[in-house]
Amino acid sequence: MEVTIRRLGQPGDLGWVVQAHGEIYAEEYGWDTSFETMVVRIVADYAVAHDPGREAAWIAERDGQRVGCVMCVTGDEPGTAVLRVLLVHPSARGIGLGGRLVDTCMEFAVDAGYERMRLWTSDPLITARQVYLRRGFELIKEEPQHTFGVDLVGLTYLRARLRRMTRDGWLRTGQTPRASQRGLPAWAARAGQSGLVRAGWSERAGQSGLVRAGWSERAGQSGLVRARWPARASQHDPVARRGQHAPVARDGQRGSG
Structure with a gap:
């Protein structure tokens, strides 16, 4: 069945974002509950106070079940949007959904007037990094660290000079x-x-x-x-x-x- 992407806002959406991140990352990467705690803070900050004209979040659904999410929020630097909590459930991988969610986030950022977009990820997430690279993101910082109970390399990517997506x-x-x-x-x-x-x-x-x-x-x-x-x-x-x-x-x- 076709996957649709809608704005986050229905009852249960916020809780699903937190639960899905906690469960999937623990199972696939062995990350501990400190990662889920970080996602709780991100989601709570968005839920309590966000500017609808400058920040948005989306849920992907298939057959009435949530299978993905992403969020666009304002960064600390003027003109910078931040892509956060991108996730695709294992049951919906392999159909281009990750790319669709990123495109949705980038299109919103362009319409909202942002000049650039930044995101943080880590070295085990190889396929996600490929999605970002295909959309013009460039690696600007890497930092080995022990976080979420494991050793990993934190990676910061930047997409400078955001423009509207063309047919190309x-x-x-x-x-x-x-x-x-x-x-x-x-x-x-x-x-x-x-x-x-x-x-x-x-x-x-x-x-x-x-x-x-x-x-x-x-x-x-x-x-x-x-x-x-x-x-x-x-x-x-x-x-x-x-x-x-x-x-x-x-x-x-x-x-x-």
Whole structure:
């Protein structure tokens, strides 16, 4: 059944966000209740006082069951939005839901007038990091730490110069759409083009040229402006380059913080 995304606000939504984070991260990563406590604070701060014109949260549902969430809140720096509590339930992974939730959050931030978006995640969340990289986020800080009862590397990503999403996908920092891009179909059909066969960024495993080995980029071959763009998402992610990057699974991973 189709997954729908709606605004958070129905009875039980807040509690589900907290419970789902606590249970899923404990089961999959062994994180202790201090992580759930952090999520409680994030959700409570949003519930008690948020600016509807500048902050919003969403719930994804399938067949009447909650299967995902994400939140956009105001950051400490002027003009900066913060993406928080991205989560996709295991029962709804592999269908591009994580990407849809991030896109929803980014579109709201653009409409609300934010200039940039920041988020925090950690090194075990490989698929979530790939979702962020495909949307122009760049790793700006990494910090080894012992938190939530485990050793991990905390990662801060920034998407500078937010712009409205086009039919060609999210424009990267400093990138402008080309005339040739606007004429591309959803799936590029011409032989000899790059491994990026979809201008709007593929959401499913194995379809995205962004993480395909051997992907070469030349001027005029794809929607990207740069003459040569790194062949793998891991080249944009120093953490992945150190050997922590695994083959792409599916777009729709949870992303903490």
